[in-house]
Amino acid sequence: MALRPESFGALVYHFGTRRLSFLKTSRLVEVVTGLERHPDVHAAIEAAGVEEAQRPAYLRALSGLAANGTIEKRHAEGGRR
């Protein structure tokens, strides 16, 4: 997976699935890049400073990315990567 910063956030491309997605806020970019440093999605969301009211939208965005294979469940620890 590769991220390309753009004015709106970032383009994210998965070379395996050949899926191109748009991360439409820079905060979402922070969340996605933080996934591998944090035990689970909630920790990554909190670390990026997402407001509580926004949490459901961010969870939806992450599940969209997971559904198209751009991010996937981390097997060993049970979190997401």
Next chain:
Amino acid sequence: MKLVEHFQHGLNSPICLTWELTYACNLACVHCLSSSGRRDPRELSTAEAKGVVDELQKMQVFYVNIGGGEPTVRPDFWELLDYSIDHDVGVKFSTNGIKLNKERATQLARTDYVDVQVSLDGATADVNDHVRGPGSYATAMRALENLAEAGFGRPKISVVMTRQNVDQLDEFKAIADKFGAQLRITRLRPSGRGADVWDELHPTAAQQRQLYDWLVARGEDVLTGDSFFHLSAYGEALPGLNLCGAGRVVCLIDPIGDVYACPFAIHEQFLAGNVRSSGGFQEVWQHSELFLDLRRPQTGGACQSCQHYDSCQGGCMAAKFFTGLPLDGPDPECVRGFGELALAARNGAVPPPKSDVDHSRSAPRNTRGPVPVTIGMGRPDRACETSPIAGFGASANDSGLFSPAR
């Protein structure tokens, strides 16, 4: 700001870059968008082409759409394919199938990050060969058979929609299903030799409606290169950006390194620079006067007051330009018929602009005249293609945080 507005202002790097590797082609399709046929002696060398790949990798252009001409007739095609993939620039290439024998099909089946698109402009040999030349249907079928036999995962069958094949949409879909391929249909543009046959081949108004209805009903798994966005004014927007991406998210690198705003706009007026110039492709993409101009807000001109302007954005720049219509007016295939009125009003007074880049085997050689070359490093900079945005799957206008594209 909505995502689509960011796109209008341009991105750091293109999303959809078409790179035509050669003007040489074994065929002479009557509607060839790049008037291909003969190789241009100024074609980028293998080393120069690898330099372009390096630059695309640095700019994080994740994949390129390779075309031509017939790209596979370049002897270094397979070398460049591997080089590109090894440098994180995935390749989708278009071919008429001439070189896709069993051996190459097997090689491709083993290669990751490569997509193959076989061109076919008729679901039957007579319709196809009328446009693409004798034997071309058989060549395409053989290539598709070889790919299927080798287990290549989901090639694409790429069809330019014409007056003669709109009725064959279901048959095209059946052919795609038979070969385990995905159907891709795109719009005929009056670009290159397409200008000579556009009047005769572009779908009638009734056929455009038919095409739109078919896409809405059966287009779920059909790619369009976002090339029918002018039809969105019929009602329901078709999947995609619904925006002319020329110079904003799309551009073309031609075989001699010239960078144009879009694959359908090979004309001096849309030439932004050359990858051989000192700043390379990145400089052209980010700073050329032409591209900066295309990224400024457009007014909509004569279309501004139309209730459908938001859906069609005035249509395709190249289609207007090469039919001699003003760029800020309606598309020649405007679904409300304003394009036809505008075409009728031209009255033959001024002939539509014609590209001086012509490599047709029937054309006089070296039509642009000699190019001065300085001795030493590099070449001189020269005074200045839905494509199209390939298959964006979801609406880019939604207010969500994330948009999938495909």
